[in-house]
Amino acid sequence: MLNQLLLAGLLFQGKPEVTGDVNSGLFYLIAAYAVVWLFIFGYLYSLNRRQSSLRRDIERLKQEEAEREQIRQPEAGSNSQPRPR
Amino acid sequence: MAINTEFLKQSASSNPIKKLNWTQILVWSLLFLFPLSLYLVWISPTDAELLYSQRIFYFHFPANIMCFVSFTVYFTAAIGYWRKRGRNWDIVMMASLELGLFFALIGILTGSIWARYAWNTWWTWDPRLTTVTIMMAVYLAGVMLRNATDEPSRKAALTAAFGIIGFVNVPLVYFSTRWFTRGLHPVIFGSNGNASNLQGFMNVTLAVSTITVGLLFTYLIIQRVKLEEMRDDVAVLQFAHQDDE
Numbered sequence: 001m002l003n004q005l006l007l008a009g010l011l012f013q014g015k016p017e018v019t020g021d022v023n024s025g026l027f028y029l030i031a032a033y034a035v036v037w038l039f040i041f042g043y044l045y046s047l048n049r050r051q052s053s054l055r056r057d058i059e060r061l062k063q064e065e066a067e068r069e070q071i072r073q074p075e076a077g078s079n080s081q082p083r084p085r
Numbered sequence: 086m087a088i089n090t091e092f093l094k095q096s097a098s099s100n101p102i103k104k105l106n107w108t109q110i111l112v113w114s115l116l117f118l119f120p121l122s123l124y125l126v127w128i129s130p131t132d133a134e135l136l137y138s139q140r141i142f143y144f145h146f147p148a149n150i151m152c153f154v155s156f157t158v159y160f161t162a163a164i165g166y167w168r169k170r171g172r173n174w175d176i177v178m179m180a181s182l183e184l185g186l187f188f189a190l191i192g193i194l195t196g197s198i199w200a201r202y203a204w205n206t207w208w209t210w211d212p213r214l215t216t217v218t219i220m221m222a223v224y225l226a227g228v229m230l231r232n233a234t235d236e237p238s239r240k241a242a243l244t245a246a247f248g249i250i251g252f253v254n255v256p257l258v259y260f261s262t263r264w265f266t267r268g269l270h271p272v273i274f275g276s277n278g279n280a281s282n283l284q285g286f287m288n289v290t291l292a293v294s295t296i297t298v299g300l301l302f303t304y305l306i307i308q309r310v311k312l313e314e315m316r317d318d319v320a321v322l323q324f325a326h327q328d329d330e
Contacts, residue, residue: 025138028202032141032195033123036148039191040301047308054315061322 111304118297125290138202141195143290147298149192154302155185156224156255163248166241172317175241178248180309182224184302189221212265213258220254227251 122143132139159181166174196214197207208214227247234240262270283291 025136025202028198029137029140032198033144035194035198036144036191039187039194043187043305047305047312051308051312051315054312054319057319058315058322061319061326064326065322 108304108307111300111307115297115300115304118293118300122290122294122297125293129287129290130284135203138199141199143294144298145192145195145199146291147295148188148195150295151298151302152185152188152192153255153259154299155181155188155306156220156252158306159185159248160252160255163245163252166245167249170238170241172241175237175244176310176313178241178244179313180306182228182244182248183309184305186221186224186228187305188302189217189224193217193221211270212261212267213270216254216258216261220251220258223247223251223254 126140126143129140129143131137159178162174162177162181165171166178193214200209201207224247227244230247231240231244234243
């Protein structure tokens with residue numbers, strides 16, 4: 001299958017016999033594909049940036065929660081000690 | 086007869102299908118399929134009339150199909166939300182709405198570039214282009230209304246309402262080339278459709294690029310849902326934080 005595809009590429013005879021990239025539509029083809037890729041990469045970048053920011057927020061909030069828990073534990077420990085008579 | 090439940094539990098926990106990382110499989114498939122589809126686009130036979138510009142079709146068509154798929158998912162999730170009122174449906178609505186607009190924009194821009202070559206104009210008020218513009222305007226209005234509200238359940242209800250009402254546009258866009266025959270945009274499917282004019286290898290290229298864009302859609306919707314779930318996690322943690330204070 002792969003060999004057939006490579007061979008098809010080598011034997012590619014489909015080039016239009018028109019002078020100029022604009023007349024043959026090559027310029028428009030490149031422009032359209034550039035738009036597609038720009039949008040895909042732009043959206044992937046935006047998704048990744050939003051996810052990273054949220055991941056950082058989750059980490060920070062969890063860390064703060066753990067710190068508060070640590071502060072709360074010694075307080076609870078000291079409160080539970082019996083009072084001297 | 087006694088059933089060995091331990092054995093059943095063991096098989097359920099070590100199910101190899103469940104152990105697969107589907108996101109990673111998707112990423113690797115896309116890394117293979119995108120260069121392959123570009124290569125196929127390059128080696129495909131050239132159209133006698135539209136020359137190189139015809140190859141825009143191999144991404145213009147799948148982008149529009151994924152736009153329809155996204156809005157259909159949005160419509161289904163909107164119905165799901167009205168029935169169950171669950172946050173999960175709201176997340177799917179948000180993700181599919183955003184992706185529908187994303188693919189619609191790709192479809193419009195690639196179509197506009199192609200139209201400049203084929204019809205000698207960037208834009209014309211052809212029935213297909215007009216109905217697509219109306220569809221995008223309706224869904225964009227839905228996004229804007231959602232963002233204008235603060236209350237989460239009201240946001241979800243508004244999004245669901247737009248998902249159901251706005252879906253009227255989807256069949257209208259699809260059938261516009263059949264119902265309004267004076268337009269420039271050709272019919273794609275059916276016995277007299279342009280897709281039936283594709284020759285041999287062109288169909289292979291179209292199939293591969295449609296699968297590729299379909300997998301991209303699947304990857305993006307998974308990531309978009311994940312993003313919304315992370316937002317919920319942050320909201321829950323912030324709420325707990327405020328509660329402690």
